[in-house]
Amino acid sequence: MSHSPALQLHQMASIGRLLTGIVHEINTPIGSIFSNNEVTLRSLAMLAELLEDPKPGSLEKAQRIIKTCQNLAAVDQIACERIRSVIRGLKSFSRPDGSEFRRVDLNGQLRDTLKLTQAEFRRRILVETDFGELPAVECYPQMLNQVFLNLLVNAGQAICGEGRITVRTRLEAGEVHISIADTGCGMTPEQQAQAFTAGFSTKPLGEGTGLGLSISREIIEDTHGGSLDFESEPGVGSTFHIRIPVRQGAARCESERA
Amino acid sequence: MNQNGHEPSVMIVDDEEMVITSIKAFLQLETEYEVHGFTDPECAARFAGHHQIDVAVSDYLMPKMNGIQLLGRLKELQPEASRVLLTGHADKQSAIQAINQVALFQYLEKPWDNAQLLLVIQSGAERARLFRDLREKVDELDAAHSSLKEVQKRLLQAFL
Numbered sequence: 001m002s003h004s005p006a007l008q009l010h011q012m013a014s015i016g017r018l019l020t021g022i023v024h025e026i027n028t029p030i031g032s033i034f035s036n037n038e039v040t041l042r043s044l045a046m047l048a049e050l051l052e053d054p055k056p057g058s059l060e061k062a063q064r065i066i067k068t069c070q071n072l073a074a075v076d077q078i079a080c081e082r083i084r085s086v087i088r089g090l091k092s093f094s095r096p097d098g099s100e101f102r103r104v105d106l107n108g109q110l111r112d113t114l115k116l117t118q119a120e121f122r123r124r125i126l127v128e129t130d131f132g133e134l135p136a137v138e139c140y141p142q143m144l145n146q147v148f149l150n151l152l153v154n155a156g157q158a159i160c161g162e163g164r165i166t167v168r169t170r171l172e173a174g175e176v177h178i179s180i181a182d183t184g185c186g187m188t189p190e191q192q193a194q195a196f197t198a199g200f201s202t203k204p205l206g207e208g209t210g211l212g213l214s215i216s217r218e219i220i221e222d223t224h225g226g227s228l229d230f231e232s233e234p235g236v237g238s239t240f241h242i243r244i245p246v247r248q249g250a251a252r253c254e255s256e257r258a
Numbered sequence: 259m260n261q262n263g264h265e266p267s268v269m270i271v272d273d274e275e276m277v278i279t280s281i282k283a284f285l286q287l288e289t290e291y292e293v294h295g296f297t298d299p300e301c302a303a304r305f306a307g308h309h310q311i312d313v314a315v316s317d318y319l320m321p322k323m324n325g326i327q328l329l330g331r332l333k334e335l336q337p338e339a340s341r342v343l344l345t346g347h348a349d350k351q352s353a354i355q356a357i358n359q360v361a362l363f364q365y366l367e368k369p370w371d372n373a374q375l376l377l378v379i380q381s382g383a384e385r386a387r388l389f390r391d392l393r394e395k396v397d398e399l400d401a402a403h404s405s406l407k408e409v410q411k412r413l414l415q416a417f418l
Contacts, residue, residue, distance in 0.1 A: 024319075027346045028274050031369030035280040038372050039287055046287075068283050075276045123273075123321050 014146075014153050014212075015090070021119030025086050029079030036072040043069050089115035103136035106144070106176055107169055113148040114167070121156055125163050132170040138248045139224055147216040147228075151180045151240050154212060158184025158238060174246055175226070181239035187232040195230070220244065266383035267292040267310055271302045271328060272317040272344070281315070284372050285379070299323040303331045311339045313382035318345035318352055326352065329360040338389040340382030344370060
């Protein structure tokens, strides 16, 4: 399955939009690691001095310094883990094997994608996840990630100020049902009618490509034999529903029969 | 050390625990300062209502209250404290706003440089101490002035 240029373009655009948040998300742990490294080096020099010429009270001082270093090492570990999780989120969009058809844990894919949007959302939007137990799903994971990212970015943009996004997954009659609900501005009936039309965008010029939802629907319905629909109410919010069959073969047979 | 025998008191506010731990460890190694860390800006503001702060270092983007709002609150509570914004969001607009609205002492960017941070905190503490000394002296002068006036009034009453 090769990527269409439109899909790739849209993918780059959505990641670009998240870049400021991602930079911020990486800057903080790096700041900590830098500082901790300096303090650790200074601490080691002080320890060496204390050992060189032990005085009364040296032992207590040395123990205090060691305790500090242990705390900093623990912080470094958390900081590295934070950077790694952001990178893992990014990687799932650039991995060449991601365009391959395979069986994946969609909850894990959603978690990775949420890591990317988290930086942007963290201080403004509360993201709630309610993940049900899911079997491994046969799909093109990179393409699905693109749909998840697209819907999450849309949800975030629909919320001005503070709000909530709820991501829920369930297994329902051989299908995985993923819903992404936001407490954003919602869509008017006119906007709803055109939501899946390529080139239609409610966003200011330069912010939306107007391709997001039409590409997302293509990926879910044409490529995976699932469905993508939504309900929306102006001033209340929108909920998007993705339904994907667990086994692609079975779904294809069904749709052929239909 | 302060005139009244207290080490300068530094407040670090960042919703990232790791930033507080790192800066705290650094300051405790290099100085004798009292360091108070807060991940919640509202807790920091409450603390500043009851404890003397010499330097407040705050992150910009935080939930509930941003750094400029917090430093604005601190300015009302403790006008002598030096206010420092430490932000990962290199955003000129917020810098200008901070300098104008809360009379910022320094604007620093993440990732920060420890040597520079120390210099800023040291000079911030010195500045706060000078302001407090000045206020004490002004209060003393005021007190002396009003007791002189009192004496003058009594003298006038006695002789007229």
